Amino acid sequence: DQQVKQNSPSLSVQEGRISILNCDYTNSMFDYFLWYKKYPAEGPTFLISISSIKDKNEDGRFTVFLNKSAKHLSLHIVPSQPGDSAVYFCAASAYSGTYKYIFGTGTRLKVLA
């Protein structure tokens, strides 16, 4: 049973436009959500996170939105740049004595120049 889902395997966006990546989760115990960016042959790099007490967090060109009632989060990248082309993973965490982080399957973003 996949607790964190990214239903779009790939996304193409023109340079300068907005990229929107989506993520759904099923476990209502998750209270911390993260987005990572990954280039081939490298480890994932942390981008931005949000706690369940918030519904929006912004860092430069990156904004994460959390809709707890829908169990949905999204990452907005504005404006998109060619260097943003990578695989993006969402992740969720819950604490139950130990920390456990569950990742989605990833969305490959291609930003077209």
Next chain:
Amino acid sequence: DVKVTQSSRYLVKRTGEKVFLECVQDMDHENMFWYRQDPGLGLRLIYFSYDVKMKEKGDIPEGYSVSREKKERFSLILESASTNQTSMYLCAMKGPGYNSPLHFGNGTRLTVT
């Protein structure tokens, strides 16, 4: 700056060999994790550790074991490598505090022939 170092970037092993993947962090943090990344499956949690000699199974522990004798080092062991363990292996460390991101190493691409 946080540093998570995986000892090998690329490894080629034969079926049936015992394989050790090493991971070292430089921040004296308790929580460390091993994931594997496969196309279309995202990052799947194999094992994690929340202190020296303490470990818990993740979602796909079969065929793997781990060792945490010192806080800074977390090793993943493939007892008898099989071709379906060919994958990208990623070690991560959790930052301090309740809600904090994972920091990843650069990964080890393991091929089992």
